[in-house]
Amino acid sequence: MNTLEIPEPTVKRLSSYLLVLLQLQEQGKRYVSSNELADELFIESGKVRKDFQYARIKGRPKRGYEVPYLIQEIDRILNWTGPKPAIIIGAGSLGTAMLGYENFNRYGIKFMGAFDVDRRRVGMDIHGVKISHIDDLESVVKSKGIKIAVMTLPGENIQEITDRLVKAGIKGIWNFAPVRLGAPEGVAVVNAQFSESLAVLTQQVD
Amino acid sequence: MNTLEIPEPTVKRLSSYLLVLLQLQEQGKRYVSSNELADELFIESGKVRKDFQYARIKGRPKRGYEVPYLIQEIDRILNWTGPKPAIIIGAGSLGTAMLGYENFNRYGIKFMGAFDVDRRRVGMDIHGVKISHIDDLESVVKSKGIKIAVMTLPGENIQEITDRLVKAGIKGIWNFAPVRLGAPEGVAVVNAQFSESLAVLTQQVD
Numbered sequence: 001m002n003t004l005e006i007p008e009p010t011v012k013r014l015s016s017y018l019l020v021l022l023q024l025q026e027q028g029k030r031y032v033s034s035n036e037l038a039d040e041l042f043i044e045s046g047k048v049r050k051d052f053q054y055a056r057i058k059g060r061p062k063r064g065y066e067v068p069y070l071i072q073e074i075d076r077i078l079n080w081t082g083p084k085p086a087i088i089i090g091a092g093s094l095g096t097a098m099l100g101y102e103n104f105n106r107y108g109i110k111f112m113g114a115f116d117v118d119r120r121r122v123g124m125d126i127h128g129v130k131i132s133h134i135d136d137l138e139s140v141v142k143s144k145g146i147k148i149a150v151m152t153l154p155g156e157n158i159q160e161i162t163d164r165l166v167k168a169g170i171k172g173i174w175n176f177a178p179v180r181l182g183a184p185e186g187v188a189v190v191n192a193q194f195s196e197s198l199a200v201l202t203q204q205v206d
Numbered sequence: 207m208n209t210l211e212i213p214e215p216t217v218k219r220l221s222s223y224l225l226v227l228l229q230l231q232e233q234g235k236r237y238v239s240s241n242e243l244a245d246e247l248f249i250e251s252g253k254v255r256k257d258f259q260y261a262r263i264k265g266r267p268k269r270g271y272e273v274p275y276l277i278q279e280i281d282r283i284l285n286w287t288g289p290k291p292a293i294i295i296g297a298g299s300l301g302t303a304m305l306g307y308e309n310f311n312r313y314g315i316k317f318m319g320a321f322d323v324d325r326r327r328v329g330m331d332i333h334g335v336k337i338s339h340i341d342d343l344e345s346v347v348k349s350k351g352i353k354i355a356v357m358t359l360p361g362e363n364i365q366e367i368t369d370r371l372v373k374a375g376i377k378g379i380w381n382f383a384p385v386r387l388g389a390p391e392g393v394a395v396v397n398a399q400f401s402e403s404l405a406v407l408t409q410q411v412d
Contacts, residue, residue, distance in 0.1 A: 008406055015405035016386050042388035079408045097303035103384065107401045108408040147411055172411035174404065178309065180222050182248035188410035190403055195313045197398045198380065199221035200214055202285045202314040204394035205353055205378035 006077070010051045015107070016041050017048070018074045025067050033064035083110035085144055089161060090152035091116040091124070091131045094176060098150060100127040109148055113140045117153070134161065141168040151175045212283070216257045221313070222247050223254070224280045231273050239270035289316035291350055295367060296358035297322040297330070297337045300382060304356060306333040315354055319346045323359070340367065347374040357381045 006014075020040045024032055034052070038045035052059070057073045059065040075081050086109040088095050098104070099111055114126065115134045124131045132140060140146065149170045151158065158177045165173065172188040175181045183189040212220075226246045230238055240258070244251035258265070263279045265271040281287050292315040294301050304310070305317055320332065321340045330337045338346060346352065355376045357364065364383045371379065378394040381387045389395040 006409070011406050011409050012402040015401045016399070019384055019399075019401065041386045077409060078405045079411065080405075084408065084411070093303040093306045097299040100299045101400070103401070104404070107404045109404065148407065172407045174407050178225055180247045188407055190407045192403045193222070193225075194307070195221045195225065195309070196218040197396055198310070198313045198315065199284045199286075200217050201354065201378045201380050201394055201396045202290065203212070203217050203283060205285065205290070 006054050010054050011078070013041070013043070013047070013051050014055060014074050015078060017051075018071065018078075018080075021067055021071050021074070025071065030067055031060075031064045032067055032070070034059070036064075078108060080106070080108040083108055084148055085110060085112040085146045086148040086150060087111065087113040087115065087137075087141065087146050088129075088150045088152060089115050089134070089137075089165075090154070090177075091118075091121050091126060092152065092154065095150075095152040096126050098152065099129050109150075111150075112144055112146060115140075117156075137161070137164055138168045141165065141170060145169075147171045149173050151177045151181070153177050155179055212260050216260050217284070219247070219249070219253070219257050220261060220280050220283060223257075224277065224284075224286075227273055227277050227280070231277065236273055237266075237270045238273055238276070240265070242270075284314060286312070286314040289314055290354055291316060291318040291352045292354040292356060293317065293319040293321065293343075293347065293352050294335075294356045294358060295321050295340070295343075295371075296360070296383075297324075297327050297332060298358065298360065301356075301358040302332050304358065305335050315356075317356075318350055318352060321346075323362075343367075343370055344374045347371065347376060351375075353377045355379050357383050357387070359383050361385055 017037055020037060034045045034048040038048045055077055083105045088098060088111055091114050099114060111129050114129045114131050115137055116131055117134050119133060121131045122133045147170060149165050151173060155178050158179045162181050166183060166187050173181060173183060175189060175191050178193055178195060180191050181189050223243055226243060240251045240254040244254045261283055289311045294304060294317055297320050305320060317335050320335045320337050321343055322337055323340050325339060327337045328339045353376060355371050357379060361384050364385045368387050368389060372390060372393050379387060379389060381395060381397050384399055384401060386397050387395050
């Protein structure tokens with residue numbers, strides 16, 4: 001576990017700053033101010049400075065923040081210095097799309113395996129990853145030392161599979177299944193149901 | 207706009223309660239207590255009661271909440287009483303997966319059109335939806351009275367396309383592009399970058 005206690009909204013914004021910083025780096029920019037970052041993300045510049053205080057990131061008077069230093073520090077805090085081996089549970093349309101999403105390498109994970117309950121999918125190769133049967137979960141997770149799982153099954157037996165993942169050594173679960181997941185102490189669960197995020201949108205649109 | 211001012215975490219949980227309630231309804235259950243709902247979602251039962259207060263949903267002493275009434279009220283608040291016409295911008299792998307995701311009908315949206323910048327995709331039929339060129343955005347949005355857009359383009363010109371959407375009459379944008387979006391007053395934007403949600407996960411996994 002990372003030793004810094006950083007509030008979740010700050011962690012999310014750090015990832016957004018990083019996307020902007022990578023663009024600035026490409027443009028050859030060496031320094032950036034909190035005002036510039038704030039403008040890019042439609043937030044207040046005070047929030048940017050506060051976020052960097054939480055992350056213990058320091059700027060230089062007048063010049064602002066050094067771009068390569070900011071990128072390095074954010075990558076370190078998010079554990080994005082190199083992609084971690086991950087698996088995906090569910091090789092349907094969402095799972096397939098995620099296996100083909102190249103940006104994940106930059107966001108700290110790399111898929112080393114995929115699992116499905118449907119035997120017709122087993123053995124298929126999707127974007128270079130072989131689909132295994134869910135029965136082989138434990139052996140793959142243990143032999144490859146996998147710590148992160150992405151759940152894209154449509155909803156059956158999700159909690160049971162989660163318990164198996166945790167027992168096998170998984171430390172983080174990114175859950176897209178239409179079921180909220182509980183996990184024991186020491187295991188991070190990020191529930192990312194489309195229904196939740198869509199609820200926030202449609203509630204505001206008549 | 208919905209007249210009730212409901213905090214965002216409550217709105218998200220309302221959608222989660224609904225998923226549980228639909229299962230209970232299938233099992234023929236007529237009443238549910240806040241304790242039962244809380245247990246299903248791994249939260250405190252006081253939070254459930256508070257959420258229902260915000261939503262002005264009433265229970266009955268001893269019997270708890272009536273399942274069909276809860277479903278009806280949550281659907282009303284989330285504007286999920288019937289799916290609203292929506293479009294998707296970007297017919298790559300994520301866009302394609304979303305076009306095939308049948309649950310969206312239950313979560314308040316139905317795709318009536320899809321757009322891409324790549325002319326090779328134009329005219330293709332993906333899960334029953336025809337892909338149009340991004341140049342035809344305005345005419346489709348206006349003629350079909352579309353209010354919701356889902357953004358799954360990889361990142362170029364996103365803000366420019368957003369401005370066009372808003373001008374054409376779009377009132378809600380669900381953004382998966384790796385760029386935070388700003389939108390004018392009266393337009394709801396839900397930024398749902400995978401990078402943000404993954405940051406929260408990987409930051410906790412060493």
